[in-house]
Amino acid sequence: MAQARLAADIGGTFTDIAVTYRGELYTCKVPTTPHAPEEGVFRGVRQAMEKTGLGPADFALIVHGTTLATNALIERKGAKTAMLVTDGFRDAIEMAYENRFEQYDIFLNKPLPLVPREFRFGVTERVDARGNVLIPFVEESLDGVLQALRDNDIESVAVGLMHSYAAPDHERQLAEILTRELPGVLVSLSSEVSPEIREYERWSTTAANAYVQPLMSNYLGRLSDELGRMGFTCPLNLMTSGGGLTSLETARRFPIRLVESGPAGGAILAARLAQECGLDRVLSFDMGGTTAKICLIDDGEPQHSRSFEVARQYRFLKGSGLPLRIPVIEMVEIGAGGGSIARVDALSRIHVGPESAGAAPGPACYGKGGTAPTITDANVRLGRIDPAAFAGGTITLDAGLSATAIDTSVGAALSLSTTDAAFGIVEVVEENMANAARVHAVERGKEVRGRTMVAFGGAAPLHAARLARKLEIEEVILPVAAGVGSAVGFLQAPVAYEVVRSRYALLDDSFDPDGLNALFREMRTEAEEIVAAAAPGAVLVEKRTADMRYRGQGHEITVDLPAGPYDRSLRDTLGEAFNQAYAETYSRRIPGLDVEAMNWTLRLSAEIEAPAPCPPDPAAVARDPSGMRDMFDPDTGVFSSVPVYQRSALAPGAVIGGPAIIAEDETTTIVLAGFTARINALGYIVLKWEA
Secondary structure, eight states: OOOEEEEEEEOSSEEEEEEEETTEEEEEEEEOOTTSHHHHHHHHHHHHHHHHTOOGGGEEEEEEEESHHHHHHHHTOSOOEEEEEETTOTTHHHHTTSSOSSTTOTTOOOOOOSSOGGGEEEESOEEOTTSOEEEOOOGGGGTTHHHHHHHTTOOEEEEEOTTTTTOOHHHHHHHHHHHHHSTTOEEEEHHHHOOOSOHHHHHHHHHHHHHHHHHHHHHHHHHHHHHHHTTOOSOEEEEOTTSOEEEHHHHHHOGGGGTTHHHHHHHHHHHHHHHHHTOSEEEEEEEOSSOEEEEEEETTEEOEESOEEESOSSTTOTTSSEEEOSOEEOOEEESOSTTEEEEEOTTSOEEEEEEEOTTTTOSGGGOSSOOSOBHHHHHHHTTSSOTTSGGGGTSOOOHHHHHHHHIIIIIHHHTOOHHHHHHHHHHHHHHHHHHHHHHHHHHTTOOOTTOEEEEESSSHHHHHHHHHHHTTOOEEEEOTTGGGHHHHHHTTOOBEEEEEEEEEEESSTTOOHHHHHHHHHHHHHHHHHHHHHHSTTOOEEEEEEEEEEETTOSOOEEEEEOOSOOOTHHHHHHHHHHHHHHHHHHSOOOTTOOEEEEEEEEEEEEOOOOOOOOOOOOOOEEOOOSEEEEEEOTTTSSEEEEEEEEGGGOOTTEEEESSEEEEOSSOEEEEOTTEEEEEOTTSOEEEEEOO
């Protein structure tokens, strides 16, 4: 019986592979192939099978996550897309919020809509917010539109009609006509992609789905077909931004839900580790080759949201990107990875990222034509990375090219030595990450200090100890296979799907529990069809929430709902739950105001076993190093010879005092002076600040 499970995570620099089989974990990294991402996946799969001795028939599941949709949106390399909207609202997607996200920038660059004005068309129809038809759909209003779509070789069409979340019939009629008259053209309906109030966010999400759908559908088709030719017959599931798995068919219909799939896998890994180790306050730190991601996890659950911005024009500036209304694990992502490029600006300041050398040409030390210094080059210069053992020895780095790049772009401009310039690069990026973590926590009313950091990704273990000191964090945990943490997280994620409906309900005598019960039955049916297809026979777990506010307010907060069915007592229960949540968020209640619900959400997931608690730590045991290496000390500013340990040789109980280096195939852990590293019962590295 097939038992093996494989996960593949495509990053900007490396594609990570993780395989579990009979309780054992096997991992590997291969360079990402930007011109054809699936080639890197196939290379990694073949390498994993060679390493494990497994064949295609041994696999029960393949899980995949990719940044392809995100990159298409950022680089504007999606399909030629048109949009059909209610007549009179052609420009709503371009007017957006009609505000300035940067008040004093006279050269403000607003994000351009994915669909240009000449490809946006109005159709005659109108529905009100209650779903009442004010103007019936007039099919003749499409006269000329269909021909324009043909003449312009449109590949994908987004349909967004006013209040279609309440009455989707007109959108469905349009879809039938488009499918019949334009065979081969993909159609995305806002009533399916994002059936929620607020037309700008709904239409922006639908346009983004249509924009990436041909690219993603073709890519996933090629991936599935080639896996079939390789002999795989097991299901292929996709990781979603919300932290759940979904089927190939659903991913091809709604590829916009995959935009943050890789980072979501990392958050799942950190959440499972928090549950194992009994940690109630965790900061997840994921740093790969292109970006760094930071996520807050409380009581074993990452923060969730239904709003997300992609392709921001200004780094970290809310409102400068394209809004998406999709289920997403909430985190901050910055352009700081091993391949992030360092430069000096006109004011003699070092900047790192967001530009990345990526997989091609890669950092200067790769010897593939890159000339700009990157974080990887700086770490090579500082002795944190062994040039001869990078990526398990599969890639030999050239330290001389790193030094030349650092000197040329940073050292010469600031009259610094190569070492000082390299230290400046890593110090800037570590401070950037620390500041991003602080801001992210403050914006959510949280505190970073005193949390436990869970660090993973190819570059995170190199910087985790230094970042922890900046954030006043005294404990850092690095799981097994930390270098491919997101891929490992894929294998721990449940199959899940989230359905949302906008239905206005005032918590007064007009409250209708029967209508709410009918709505949730409809949502359950939709979610169950999708989850059951990806996890047949699984026990299903349901979670319900409502987005609520005081009457007249412009934004909502999310409140957990009890399981149904409901009667009129829910009105009082829900009102009290909202008031309590509001008080926890804003430290006050507003007496005398009615409460209203705008959105209802149902998340259905396949039940997975809770992780077993981590056993007690074994007795401390000293271990001899495998060698010595010169490494730069950020506190003293000089190089010193430090012991190097191979992680594979460290059994549970091993204790190592810093400074030291712990090397493994996919990453390297730096133990700074003042930290003690021990291997716990599960094989995790636990760094503790002892100074």
